[in-house]
Amino acid sequence: MGKFVISKRKNGEFQFNLKAGNGQTILASEGYSTKAACENGVESVKKNASDDSKYERKESAGGKFHFNLKAGNNQVIGSSEMYESTAGMENGIESVKKNAPDATVEEEKE
Numbered sequence: 001m002g003k004f005v006i007s008k009r010k011n012g013e014f015q016f017n018l019k020a021g022n023g024q025t026i027l028a029s030e031g032y033s034t035k036a037a038c039e040n041g042v043e044s045v046k047k048n049a050s051d052d053s054k055y056e057r058k059e060s061a062g063g064k065f066h067f068n069l070k071a072g073n074n075q076v077i078g079s080s081e082m083y084e085s086t087a088g089m090e091n092g093i094e095s096v097k098k099n100a101p102d103a104t105v106e107e108e109k110e
Contacts, residue, residue, distance in 0.1 A: 002099025007108035014038035027078035049100035
């Protein structure tokens with residue numbers, strides 16, 4: 001079972017990470033100015049995660065692969081780590097699809 005972990009950055013912004021059942025981070029958010037905005041981002045990931053058309057698959061200049069999950073307004077709501085292969089990236093996308101919709105939400109202890 002996946003979980004979203006909301007944390008506060010040193011600069012005061014909030015962010016979330018979606019973690020798979022094994023604790024590995026599979027999606028990370030941008031920084032949000034408020035906790036409420038961050039929580040809205042979590043809800044947006046839950047809503048959009050199962051729609052394959054919301055995933056933007058990319059290749060870096062260094063030949064690694066990663067993806068962004070976009071909301072209905074085409075704004076990026078989460079980004080993956082870098083993967084060595086397209087197969088790894090696709091596995092990451094499948095993991096987000098599987099874990100995000102029913103993931104619990106926790107706040108990281110400061």
